[in-house]
Structures are given as structure tokens and as C-alpha cells.
Amino acid sequence: MGLLSSSVSIARYRVDGKIEENVMEIIHxxxxxxxxxxxEDEYAEVTMGWTPFESNFNPDFEKFTFxxxxxxxxxxxxxxxxxxxxxxxxxxxxxxxxxLKEEGRQFISxxxxxxxxxxxxxxxxxxxxxxxxxxxxxxxxxxQKVLFFSTQKAANEELETLFSKSxxxxxxxxxxxxxxxxxxxxxxxxxxxxxxxxxxxVNRGKVVAGDSNE
Amino acid sequence: xxxxxxNDISVSYNKYKFLGNEFLTWLWYLIENDINIKKIAESxxxxxxxxxxxxxxxxxxxxxxxxSLGDDSVEKISxxxxxxxxxxxxxxxxxxxVVTDMNLILRVDEDEWKFNIKGESMEITSLKIPVxxxxxxxxxxxxxxxxxxxxxxxxxxxxxxxxxFFIKKRVSKEWKTVDINGxxxxxxx
Numbered sequence: 001m002g003l004l005s006s007s008v009s010i011a012r013y014r015v016d017g018k019i020e021e022n023v024m025e026i027i028h029x030x031x032x033x034x035x036x037x038x039x040e041d042e043y044a045e046v047t048m049g050w051t052p053f054e055s056n057f058n059p060d061f062e063k064f065t066f067x068x069x070x071x072x073x074x075x076x077x078x079x080x081x082x083x084x085x086x087x088x089x090x091x092x093x094x095x096x097x098x099x100l101k102e103e104g105r106q107f108i109s110x111x112x113x114x115x116x117x118x119x120x121x122x123x124x125x126x127x128x129x130x131x132x133x134x135x136x137x138x139x140x141x142x143x144q145k146v147l148f149f150s151t152q153k154a155a156n157e158e159l160e161t162l163f164s165k166s167x168x169x170x171x172x173x174x175x176x177x178x179x180x181x182x183x184x185x186x187x188x189x190x191x192x193x194x195x196x197x198x199x200x201x202v203n204r205g206k207v208v209a210g211d212s213n214e
Numbered sequence: 215x216x217x218x219x220x221n222d223i224s225v226s227y228n229k230y231k232f233l234g235n236e237f238l239t240w241l242w243y244l245i246e247n248d249i250n251i252k253k254i255a256e257s258x259x260x261x262x263x264x265x266x267x268x269x270x271x272x273x274x275x276x277x278x279x280x281x282s283l284g285d286d287s288v289e290k291i292s293x294x295x296x297x298x299x300x301x302x303x304x305x306x307x308x309x310x311x312v313v314t315d316m317n318l319i320l321r322v323d324e325d326e327w328k329f330n331i332k333g334e335s336m337e338i339t340s341l342k343i344p345v346x347x348x349x350x351x352x353x354x355x356x357x358x359x360x361x362x363x364x365x366x367x368x369x370x371x372x373x374x375x376x377x378x379f380f381i382k383k384r385v386s387k388e389w390k391t392v393d394i395n396g397x398x399x400x401x402x403x
Contacts, residue, residue, distance in 0.1 A: 003362055004349065009339035010366065054355060069360045138363060147366065151337045172223070175335045176237070176377075177230035185261070185378045193385035199232040199312075200394060 003053075003073070003136040003149055011156050012174040013146040014182045015139070019167070023141060024067075030166035031066060035059040036077045042126040048078040048158060050166070056134050072139040076148075076159055079130035083121065091120045135159070146171060231334035235280070237380045238313035238333045243397050245271050246300075255379040262375040266323050269372060274317030274328060277303055281311035290314075307401045320369060327369045336377070341369065 002008075019026050036049030036059050051057070052064035053073045066074045095116050096108055108116075135150040137159070148159055160171045172178055180186060180194050244251055252259065252269040259269070275296055281289040291306045293299070303313075313333060317340075320327040329341040343365040349358045383389055 003366075004358060006342065008341050008366070009337070010341065011335075011337055012370065053359075054352070068356050069363075071359075071363060073359060147363075151335075151339055173227075173335075175227055175231070175337075176233040176333075177226040178223070179336065179374065179377060180230075180233075180381055183374075183378060185258075186381070190382065190385055194230075194233075194381060197230075197233070197384065200236065200389075 002075070002134065003138065005149075008149055009151045011148045011151050013148065013160075013171040014174055014178065015141075015144040015146055016170040016172050018141070018144055019169070027066065027072060027141075027167065028061060031074055032061045034162060034166040035061060036079070043122070044081075045125065046078065046080050047130065048076070048162065050162070051075045051077045051134070053136060056132070070140065070142060072137075072141060074137055076135045076137055076155075076162065078133045078135075078155065078158060080133065081125055081128050081130045083124045083128055088117065088121055088124060091124065092117050095120060137163075227334070232312070233381070233384070234333035234336050235312040235314050236333075236384070237377055238316055238331065239307070240380055240393075240397065241271060241318075241376070242273065242277070242303075242313055242316065243400055245273055247396075247400060251376065255376055258375050258379040258382075259372075262371055264322075264371055264375060268321070268323060270321040272319040272321070273300070274319050274330075276315070276317045276330070277313060278315040279303055279306045279311040280314045281306060281309055304401060320372060322368065322372065325365075325368075327365075329369065331373070336373070338369065338373075341366070343369070 031050045034049050036047060036051050038059065041047060049059065050061075051059040051074070052061060052066060053068075053075050055064045056075055056077060058064075059077075066072050092113070096113065099108065099112075099116070100106070133155070135148060135155055137149075138147040140146070146163075148156060150156065156173070160173075163169065163171050172182070174182065180191060186194070243249075244254075251271060252266075276292065276294040277300065278293075279291045281291075283289055289306070289309075289311070291302060291311060293303055303311075315330060315332050317328070317330050320329075325344040327341065327343055330339045331337070332339070343362065346361045346365060347354070347358055349355055383393060
């Protein structure tokens, strides 16, 4: 689901730190150096990298922009190969039958089966095209906020890693605790009080609240 | 703003996820009792620069609650439907449950947003924003992006502002003397 889709899911981040000088050059370089490769590695299960928002299948950051108004906008592409287990199972069975017949044997050892399975998996994996998944990344450099258009755990973890590698900046996921910690709306005293809060229960009409702020 | 260490992040996520769940439970209480959200958090909305005539939330087509039973087991209640009967949810609240997810409709003046929000992460999913301009050619893309971004940010601004307001309330003395009693009375009804 991309930024322009009719329905989106969004994870939010605060960028820990800020690029102070040559912002455009540094971000451009980070995107270029970590752009997804155009040459598919036939043995790689997963390939990932940045690609321009307007050109998901031609990762050319010289030709396509990453600035939209005051924002930086680009896409994170994860290409993944997977072979359905039933297809592997079918080919392994065929291969075992073939081997037994050719060698006039009745039995194949566990290790041999394992080797056959590995070799079949590698072969099928190399033949299988990868499936691209594209997630948009919107970065407000001024407010140090990033919107990532996916809430999938694996995609978010990969984003955090690649962002840090590309721009030498850490992404901090925004959830209740980090929203409080990152906001200027709270005084230090209020933040300390939040740290001491414990769940309040409206339990069978009785209020159970043992905050250590008392 | 304080320095947050990476290993603190997952610990803090789990330790304070109840704040998001309590926020959604409180929001349900505001909605059910027709409490004017714009009015009660007026100064917070003003500080956040949210200038509008009205802000109205409505429960959408689902709400999920969770009740920790104390022995590591959890009771989960999920109510779905276009006009969900929420009595079961209130019964669960009586037993000590909190809202963990809900589908909300937000109306700011004439505009409407629909989305699911998860308490523990404050993630917003299946977000539908007010109708924006169509992209008919490459020259429309930048305008469409900026319009959509404005509309996405609006929902976060409103939710964050209300969450800040809730947190300030939650650490105040009035929470235990006024607010929690109001919630208790509503749950008991």
C-alpha cells in the first residue's frame, strides 16, 4: 500500500538526530548508494533497497526526484523469492525416484535426502522470479518525523536497519511511551510522573490504581 | 526530549502499552457520553495549531478489548459489525478489560477520516482520508502527494493532541478524583 492508495497503514518514527549541513547531498548519496540493484541475483532470497517514489522499477535517483515540497519521499523495495513447499516436495520425490531407479537401490539415506532437497531448493530458487513489495517512506527533515507506509513488523525492522546504514541516523518508532518522551508538550515533571504510572482498572466497579505518584 | 537507548525501547513498549489501551478506553467513554472533545481539550488543540469548528469521533465497525486474568491468561473480546452492539464490551469493562483496538470515524468540520487504531502501538491502519484530487498525469503527482500528506498528518495531529491531553489528565490529581469516577459510573450503568 503506497502513499497514494485509497487505504493506507502507517507506522511513525522520530529521527534521532539531524543532518545539519549538505542535507540534500547526503540524502541523495545515501539513497544512491543503497538503491535496490537492477541486476537480480539469481541465488539471493531477498534483495532490498531504495527506489524513487515515481519509479519503483528503475532506481535512478539522478533522473527521478526525492523531494516533494518540504518533504523527502522515496520508496523502500523488498524483493523476495519463495518456492512453495509443495513444489519442492514434488521435485524431491521425482529426484529420489530417479536416483533409486538409476542406481538400482531400494533405499536413500537421510543425509542423501537432505542433499537432494538442498540442491532442488537452490535450483528452483534460481529459476523463480522475485516478488517485489514496495513501501513508501515520507521524511519531514525539519520536524524529524518519518511516516512509513506499512505496519508489517519485518518491513519496519528492515527499514530501521537500512535507514540507519544509509543516513547514519537512527529511527525511533513512535508508540505511547516514545510519543510522550519525544513531545515538547510535557514538562520533565510530567514525564517523570508518566514513568511511575501503573495500569488503572475499573474492576467490578472498584478503582484499582496504585500509581507511585501518590 | 531525552536520549532513548535502543534496548530501552522494547522494554518501554511493553511496560507502557497500557497507556495506549487506557487512552482508547477513555476515548470510548467520551464518545459514548457525548462529551465535546473539541471543548474539553480546547487549549491543547489551540497550542497544536488545530483551527476548526468541530472535532467529533464516532465508533466505527469494530472494537476489541482485552482482560488480563492475572495468571498470564488473557480474555479477548471482539465486537464487529456495521452497527455493533457494545453491551458485551461494557460487560467486559466491568470485569476490568481495556480497549486494545478500535475502528474510529473522525470528523473535523465537514471532512471525515476512517481508521483502525491499536492502543499498544498507536499504529493506524486501514486509514481512509477525505476525497482528494485525482492524479491524471505526472504533473499532478506532487500536488496529490502534498494534499494526501496534509490529510494524513491531520489525523495524527488530532489523535496526538488528544493523547497528550489524556496523558496530562492521567498524571493529574483530578484523574483519581473526577475522571476515573466518571468512567466508573458509565461502566456501572
